[in-house]
Amino acid sequence: MAQPIVMTNEQLHALIEAVRVSAASAAGNAAAAGEAGAQGAKGKGSFSACTHSFGGTRDHDVVEEFITNIKIYKELEYISDENALKGISLLFYGLASTWWQGVRKEAHTWNDAIALIREHFSPTKPAYQVYMEFFQNKQEDNDPIDTFVVHKRALLAQLPSDRHDEETELDLLYGLLNIKYRKHISRQAVQSFKELLEQGRIIEHNNQENEEQAATAKNARGSRRTTRCTYCSFRGHTFDNCRKRQKDRQEDNNEE
Structure with a gap:
C-alpha cells in the first residue's frame, strides 16, 4: 500500500510558485511567437488582391x-x-x-x-473657394436633410484645421436649410449636428405621413365623384341610396 505524501506548508507554497512561473513562461513564449508571426506576415502582404483602384479623377x-x-x-x-x-x-x-x-x-x-x-x-482649396461652394446652394424642397448636411460638412472639413467649432458651423449652415425645417426648428433649439438631424428626420417623417394621408383622402374624394347612380345618372351616390328612386317608389306605393 502506497504511503501518503506529506508536505509542509513551505514545500506546498514552493510547488505552487514553480507551477505559476512555468505557466507564465509558457504564455510569454506563445505571445512572442504570435508577435513574431504577425511581424513576419506584415512583411509579406501586398496590394495584389486589392480591389480599390484610381484612374486620376480630380475630385x-x-x-x-x-x-x-x-x-x-x-x-x-x-x-x-x-x-x-x-x-x-x-x-x-x-x-x-x-x-x-x-x-x-x-x-x-x-x-x-x-x-x-x-x-x-486633390490640392487643398483656398478658404474663400470653400466658402463660395458652401454658400452657393440652399437646401431644395426635395433634398433630404441627411444628404444636405453631409455634403455641407464635407466642404467645411476642407478648411484649415480648427477654423470653426461646431456651434459656428451650425450658424453657417442653419440659414441654408429649407424653410420647412426652419419653421419647426429654431437655431437655439439645437446645439449639435446630431440634434439637428434628429429633429429634421422627425419633420420629414411627419411630412411624409401628411402627404400619404392627403393622397388617400384625395383618392377617396375622387372615387366618390366618379360614382354614378344607375337610376338617376347623377354622380356621388349609388342605386341603393338614390333618393329619387326612393321618392318614386314611395309615390308609386301611394298611388296603389
Missing part, C-alpha cells in the same frame, strides 16, 4: 475615399511601408498610371506617395 471626395480604402487595406493585410510603396502602382490605371510613372522617383516613403496623390489630384 476631392473620390481621392479621399481611395486613400482611406488603401490605408485600411494596408493595415488589415499587414503590408509594410516598403512593400506598399513598391506595390501602389498596381492600384493605378489610365491617367493615374501615366502620372505615377513620372513622379514615382519623388516618393521615397509610403507617406510621400500619399502626399503626392493629394497634391496632384
Whole structure:
C-alpha cells in the first residue's frame, strides 16, 4: 500500500510558485511567437488582391475615399511601408498610371506617395473657394436633410484645421436649410449636428405621413365623384341610396 505524501506548508507554497512561473513562461513564449508571426506576415502582404483602384479623377471626395480604402487595406493585410510603396502602382490605371510613372522617383516613403496623390489630384482649396461652394446652394424642397448636411460638412472639413467649432458651423449652415425645417426648428433649439438631424428626420417623417394621408383622402374624394347612380345618372351616390328612386317608389306605393 502506497504511503501518503506529506508536505509542509513551505514545500506546498514552493510547488505552487514553480507551477505559476512555468505557466507564465509558457504564455510569454506563445505571445512572442504570435508577435513574431504577425511581424513576419506584415512583411509579406501586398496590394495584389486589392480591389480599390484610381484612374486620376480630380475630385476631392473620390481621392479621399481611395486613400482611406488603401490605408485600411494596408493595415488589415499587414503590408509594410516598403512593400506598399513598391506595390501602389498596381492600384493605378489610365491617367493615374501615366502620372505615377513620372513622379514615382519623388516618393521615397509610403507617406510621400500619399502626399503626392493629394497634391496632384486633390490640392487643398483656398478658404474663400470653400466658402463660395458652401454658400452657393440652399437646401431644395426635395433634398433630404441627411444628404444636405453631409455634403455641407464635407466642404467645411476642407478648411484649415480648427477654423470653426461646431456651434459656428451650425450658424453657417442653419440659414441654408429649407424653410420647412426652419419653421419647426429654431437655431437655439439645437446645439449639435446630431440634434439637428434628429429633429429634421422627425419633420420629414411627419411630412411624409401628411402627404400619404392627403393622397388617400384625395383618392377617396375622387372615387366618390366618379360614382354614378344607375337610376338617376347623377354622380356621388349609388342605386341603393338614390333618393329619387326612393321618392318614386314611395309615390308609386301611394298611388296603389
